[in-house]
Amino acid sequence: MSELTHLTLAQARDALRSKKISATELTKAHLSAMEKARLLNCYITETPELALEQARQSDFRITQGSAGPLEGLPIGVKDLYCTKGVRTTAASRILDQFTPTYESTVSSNLMRDGAISLGKLNLDEFAMGSSNETSAFGPVISPWRRHSDPSAKIVPGGSSGGSSAAVAAHLCLGATATDTGGSIRQPAAFTGTVGIKPTYGRCSRWGIVAFASSLDQAGPITRTVQDAAIMLRSMAGHDAKDTTSVDAPVPDYEKAIGSSVKGRRIGVPKEYRIEGMSPEILQFWDQGVAWLKDAGAEIVEISLPHTKYALPTYYIIAPAEASSNLARYDGVRYGLRQAGRDIADMYEKTRAKGFGSEVRRRIMIGTYVLSAGYYDAYYVRAQKVRSLIKQDFDLAFAVGVDAVLTPATPSTAFAQGEQGSNDPVEMYLNDVFTVTVNMAGLPGIAVPGGCAANGLPLGLQLIGRPFDEETLFALASAIEHAAPKIEYPKPWWA
């Protein structure tokens, strides 16, 4: 059965269509792998009965000839997506007992197309973190291990750490994720998987627990570029329930896979050569440039002068929006309630008990930068700098650059407890290459390019023009084709 979990999403789809395998056996293989992998803590909630029932229906539809594009394919859903009748926690104690009566648009699109949900995947609490260590349900352990020190528990990145680890450990064929500052691309890079954050507005945010609404976007994490293209096509699309979702046709992204990248102009931004960057990452980036050049792309150096301001801007805008979005958790309508001597005391005690320390810290920062007397100095100024960051990209695209190539992360994955325990800013620096993309609302994809000397994967990032995900899929598949094939870890946990 184990080889069934090693199929790519595309291979499984084709095997189901040609009736070589059934959705039920494919689902059972994944449920059994999940059961043996609980040590990794990828899933917060497993839903085996629901999955098997969905599989039964998929097998019926396949027999009837009415199969959808994702019919019978078992996937995992980040526990930030509201799922009807299935507990949705956002990895927070404050939503420990929350069971939505509705389904998020993106997960419902996936189910409409026949996908099977295996359960809800772990994440950083409210998607705030870069290592999955802030989850109230405990950290996720990456299936990857360092050569030098195999007993160290490596983080899978964050916030979509359950998604990236489950995909790398073959506990689902693909997973949904979300990205506010890098939460799809950084965990993908840390686990040798592919993750795409589409253009802001490409996927509906409706029914996804909100963190920073002007930055949040849904996307998939998968083992191949083709699989990401297949999943995104189903996830994307207009939704009247999200006024920021864009009413534009969704292309068949899979067609872009393997298409020629000859003559495409790739920008390499000099500002991404940051101080103290490891020679290994720089060399890896050069290797990525060489792969695209060999594939016929034209490489141009570009300048994105406001890059260094992106992360500080993010740490004003994202907490500001979070402090507003998370005001709803007050112990009245849903979620945890802690009794108090009056209603204000109840609010304060509920929120102190329900939110973990990173979430509390960000709410407080956000409250401060929005408070009277500081709003102009912090928040309005940050929104102006954000305009400049977006302008940098607009100018690069205006002179004919088709996509920008950067490393996805400044380092390989680290071990639990190694970062951010004394200074929260140390952890924030993980997103230094990814956060600009959210600031400008652009699409960005992380694609694996091999492993570092320590045995852990490295990822490259491609940034595209608004709504030009197809170019990203074409370029990423060229890199995937040229790069050494990723050998996912053998299941030491089973």
Place this chain on the structure above:
Amino acid sequence: MSVDPSVVRRIAHLSRIAVDENEVSRLNGEINAILSFVETLSSVNVEGIEPITSVLPMQMKKRPDVVTDGGIVDDILVNAPAREDHYFVVPKVIE
């Protein structure tokens, strides 16, 4: 800019998050670390730059102001920590 313990207590109250007195100095340090990290923005020339309102050049969509949903009181109340009939129950707010 940096904050002192009294500001930390005020922010906590504005955020409606109870903070123990022994947490204040740790939070103070963390908040100041973040504020010093974002301080670099004060050196950016933003004269004549409009604050961003949308990353995409799009008009906010509008729809007729009519009721499009409703009649789902039970769904709305089902996750409430305390409810009675069709009401949320909260501690007394008026004497």
